[in-house]
Amino acid sequence: MSYMIRYRRYTxxxxxxxxxxxxxxxxxxxxxxxxKLKRADILSSIFQNVVTGFSxxxxxxxxxxxxxxxxxxxxxxxxxxxxxxINLWDGSQNKKFDCCIFNKKTMDNFVTKEAFIxxxxxxxxxxxxxxxxxxxxxxxxxxxxxxxxxxxxxxxFMKTIPVFYPSREKGKLAICAKIAYGTLSPQRLIEWFEYxxxxxxxxxxxxxxxxxxxxxxxxxxxxxxxxxxIDEFPLPLPxxxxxxxxxxxxxxxxxxPQCSHDKQVGVYSCQEKLQGYDYVGVVDFDEYIVHDKLWxxxxxxxxxxxxxxxxxAGVSEVTTHTFAAKKRYKxxxxxxxxxxxxxxxECPKVPQWKNCMTDPRSTDLKMEKIRTxxxxxxxxxxxxxxxxx
Numbered sequence: 421m422s423y424m425i426r427y428r429r430y431t432x433x434x435x436x437x438x439x440x441x442x443x444x445x446x447x448x449x450x451x452x453x454x455x456k457l458k459r460a461d462i463l464s465s466i467f468q469n470v471v472t473g474f475s476x477x478x479x480x481x482x483x484x485x486x487x488x489x490x491x492x493x494x495x496x497x498x499x500x501x502x503x504x505x506i507n508l509w510d511g512s513q514n515k516k517f518d519c520c521i522f523n524k525k526t527m528d529n530f531v532t533k534e535a536f537i538x539x540x541x542x543x544x545x546x547x548x549x550x551x552x553x554x555x556x557x558x559x560x561x562x563x564x565x566x567x568x569x570x571x572x573x574x575x576x577f578m579k580t581i582p583v584f585y586p587s588r589e590k591g592k593l594a595i596c597a598k599i600a601y602g603t604l605s606p607q608r609l610i611e612w613f614e615y616x617x618x619x620x621x622x623x624x625x626x627x628x629x630x631x632x633x634x635x636x637x638x639x640x641x642x643x644x645x646x647x648x649x650i651d652e653f654p655l656p657l658p659x660x661x662x663x664x665x666x667x668x669x670x671x672x673x674x675x676x677p678q679c680s681h682d683k684q685v686g687v688y689s690c691q692e693k694l695q696g697y698d699y700v701g702v703v704d705f706d707e708y709i710v711h712d713k714l715w716x717x718x719x720x721x722x723x724x725x726x727x728x729x730x731x732x733a734g735v736s737e738v739t740t741h742t743f744a745a746k747k748r749y750k751x752x753x754x755x756x757x758x759x760x761x762x763x764x765x766e767c768p769k770v771p772q773w774k775n776c777m778t779d780p781r782s783t784d785l786k787m788e789k790i791r792t793x794x795x796x797x798x799x800x801x802x803x804x805x806x807x808x809x
Contacts, residue, residue, distance in 0.1 A: 565581060735752040
C-alpha cells in the first residue's frame with residue numbers, strides 16, 4: 421500500500437488530502453523471508469528485551485478494548501490541543517465508552533468525557549478503530565488517558581496510556597512504513613531508506629515487532645540520524661481470535677480480516693502522530709515511488725498534482741486501494757501519469773496472481789540515473805554498520 425496524505429485545516433476541522441500514487445507495479449526479487457522453524461533463531465536478544473511487556477496496551481475487563489496509542493489533536497492554528505484520538509483494537513461488539521483524561525501533576529485530577537468513533541475500519545473480531553474525546557479547558561495539559569464503559573466512573577488507579585503531542589512541521593513530508601517484523605534484508609532496508617532520503621523525505625516512522633538483529637541495527641542507525649523513528653508494536657498481538665492462537669503477519673500466521681485490522685491500528689497511530697507534516701505517505705519497505713525525472717516526492721505533489729487538482733482528496737490510476745473523500749474534496753482517476761510505483765516482492769501465492777511471472781514485461785531504466793549515487797550511499801552505511809548481506 422502506498423499513498424500520500426496532505427493535512428489541511430479549516431474552521432476547527434482537520435481535512436486530510438490523500439494523494440494516492442497507485443500507478444504501476446514492477447515485480448523483481450523479494451524482501452521478506454519467513455521460516456517458522458527458524459523463528460527463534462532470528463530474534464535479536466537486544467530486541468527481545470524491548471518487546472517484553474507493553475504497558476501501553478490496556479484491556480477493559482468487560483469491554484475487550486485494547487488501547488495502543490493516544491494522540492492530541494490541535495485546532496486549525498496549532499494554538500491549542502482540543503481533542504484526543506485513541507487508536508485501538510475494539511472487540512466490544514459496539515458498546516459505548518467514555519474517556520478518562522488525566523493531568524500528570526496530580527493523577528487524581530481527571531475528567532470524564534464521552535468517546536465518539538472517529539474512524540472505523542469495518543468488522544473483525546478485534547476491529548481497528550479510532551475514538552475521539554474532547555479535552556475540557558480545565559485540563560488542557562492532559563498527559564494520560566484511559567477508557568471505561570459508558571457510565572462507569574473513572575478512577576485514579578485505573579490503567580492509562582500517555583498522550584502524544586505532535587509538532588507542526590511546516591513544509592515537510594513524512595512516511596509511515598507500517599510494521600517491520602520477522603526477517604528483513606538489511607541491505608534492501610538500507611537501499612529503501614537511502615532512496616527516500618534522496619527523494620526529500622523528512623521523517624520515517626516504523627512500528628516494530630520481533631526483528632532480525634541486522635535489520636534492527638539499520639532502523640536504529642536512521643533513528644540516530646533523526647531521519648527514522650521507531651515505535652514498538654505488540655507481541656503477541658492483543659485479543660484472542662478463535663482458531664488462531666498465535667496470529668501474526670507472516671504467511672503461516674496470517675488471518676483475514678483480522679490481519680488487516682492489526683496493521684491498520686498501526687497506520688492510524690502513525691498518521692495521527694505525523695499530522696503536523698504537510699504531507700504524510702504510507703509506503704511499504706518494498707515500494708519506491710518513481711517520477712520520470714526523479715523528482716522528489718514534495719516536487720511531485722507541489723508542482724504537478726496539487727496545481728492541477730487543488731480540490732483532490734486523492735488521485736489514482738489503478739484501483740488497488742480505496743479511500744473516501746472528505747467534504748469539499750474529490751477523488752480523481754488518472755488515465756495515465758509519469759509517476760509509477762516500483763514494487764519489489766515475490767508474486768503472491770493466490771489465484772488472481774497466477775500469471776504474475778508470465779504477464780507482459782516492460783523495461784524501466786529511470787533508476788539507472790541514480791545507481792552510482794545509491795551504490796555509494798548504501799556501501800557507506802553498510803561499512804559503518806559492519807553489515808554486508
